[in-house]
Amino acid sequence: MESTYEIIFDKLVYSCIFEMQRGTEEYYPDHFLGFQLAGETHAFYDKTTTVIKENTVVLVKKNQLIRTVKYPSKSGKYKFIAITLDSKTLQHYAFENKIEVKERYLGNQKLFFEPNEFLYSYFISLAPYINKTKKVTPRLAELKIREAIELLLDSNPDFKYILFDFAKPHFIDLEEFMNNNFMFNTTVESFAKLTGRSISAFKRDFFKVFNCPPQQWLKEKRLEEAYYLIKYKRKKPTDFYLDIGFENLSHFYSSFKQKFGETTTEVQNSTT
Structure with missing residues (x-):
């Protein structure tokens, strides 16, 4: 069976494969929110390997180099949804909601976690767009992205230090x-x-x-x-x-x- 990689709308990507696949090495200039619907993703970065298991949410910070290996579940399917949270969208949201961040996030760098009921329901609500049973208008796409931001902040208010940090990358060693x-x-x-x-x-x-x-x-x-x-x-x-x-x-x-x-x-x- 053929693999599926679809851009549902400009910030939502759906992946579905049926056999183990070594993903390409990618540079992520923007944050993204992902949900593992089926199977596992093994992500390698900074000499560590993170295993994203089924029904797990992952928030990947911008400016990361990541290599992935995708493993289907026992049922034979791998499904993953990724939503890009770009700087322009986040800056607009921060301006509208008067959010200003002057500190950097100091929490755990492995930002993958079990979704709460609201986040889980959010990802399930995307099924009609993936299955093409509902058309995505630009207005609706914008609302779904804003909803993702709201739910992330509701699940962990400290995520604001990640999402609304618009400073340039540190001049690192x-x-x-x-x-x-x-x-x-x-x-x-x-x-x-x-x-x-x-x-x-x-x-x-x-x-x-x-x-x-x-x-x-x-x-x-x-x-x-x-x-x-x-x-x-x-x-x-x-x-x-x-x-x-x-x-x-x-x-x-x-x-x-x-x-x-x-x-x-x-x-x-x-x-x-």
Whole structure:
């Protein structure tokens, strides 16, 4: 059976698959609210793995790099609804409701939780739009997004420190961030945003820290990680090459041989 990935309206996306699927690595510039209708999502970010189980709500903070693996339930289906909470919508809501946030959220970073009765009913109420039994007008779409914001704040008032924090990303430690996120196959532009820098500032600071351009360092770092996994963890490249940032297996093999002067098999079989 074919997978389904539909944009129901511009801020609501519905996913349905019938076999395990490794999702793409994505940079999320906006917050999003998700609901796991069926199956599980395993989300990898910042060297941690979060398992989003069935009937669980997840609030993903903006400016995140995330890799996912999607697992259908025993019934054979995976279903997930994601609602984007973009800055423009949130700023408009904050202005209308006179909300001003001067502090940052200091709570648990793993923002997934059992929905209360109202949030659960909200996601169930989206079924007619997903099943195409009810047409979504722009006005109705706007109301559904505003309802999601209201229900989130009702479930946890401290979420306002997440939703209405419109400050630019912190100017964070570049070396620590890159060592924690080098395996994500994303753009230099995304890395720059995530570290609170312009592209030119990112490249300049990167060279100061690592003494080489970002793309060169990323390739070297990923190959070093691959060597470690093959030599000491006895893993096969086919099991991990995507997870350390390579898109093409043959390119990985040729790059590995070029750097280390040995094939992956020779490294794995060597005794030194």
